[in-house]
Amino acid sequence: MKILCLHGGNQNAQTFQKQLDAAIKVIGNSETAALFDFIDAPIRCAASLAEGRAVCNFFDNITIAEISEAHQWLTSKINAGGPYDGVIGFSQGATLVSTYLLYRQWYSHEESPLFRFAVFISGSIPLEVLKELGVPVPRAAEHVVEEAELRRRADLGPLPSHVSLARQAMFNSDDCFGLNLNKVPLELKIRIPTVHIWGANDPGFPASIHLAGLCDPYIRKTYTHNDAHEVPQDMEDAQQLGQLVLWCMQRSIWPGHLRAQ
Structure with a gap:
């Protein structure tokens, strides 16, 4: 299988490859063959280097116009380097994919x-x-995202009220941190197998739960690690990440899923 790998903001392909190295070794020890294609985002950050290489963004601001430009870039990359069986995205890379x-x-x-x-x-x-x-995006959902962003900018952990509502949000389609998922058309539900990983200490985790809620719950897995907004590096977490990627790869070729496509 060929898998496209998209790094986070202010990073590069080399950084993301190192972050996923332990998980990739888990996959390599399985019987499932995989080729990982790490690519740099198109926008170089001014006067910024990571390990001798420029760090990059897929977009500088989350606006419809910039996201549209990033989509055009991604289409050209897929046409040139694909086809791809799957994709792994971290942070900004994950936002681009979703x-x-x-x-x-x-x-x-x-x-x-x-x-x-x-x-x-x-x-x-x-x-x-x-x-x-x-x-339909209620004001309650916007308020949750705004609160999370304020916590991130202040370098604080998650809002306690968000933590207390996390489990309910995962299973309440009427109120997933303010979003009513039952009012989202089927065409806007991601219907391929997905894995969702976030940190328990990431103030922005409600947005990750929003995304998980927009994916088919029957072919979706979630995992929460104990760190913040990062690719988990603990050996146990890396093992879990590798196993989850393997599950996603294998689930994508199940005969039942292929017929559903």
């Missing part, structure tokens, strides 16, 4: 999915994108 999948399902629903599975690490789905696609 929005790309939703736009394609809404505007090109007659076409086959470009990826058979997706792994989101500290992923999110911008509420502005949902609005642009016609999804």
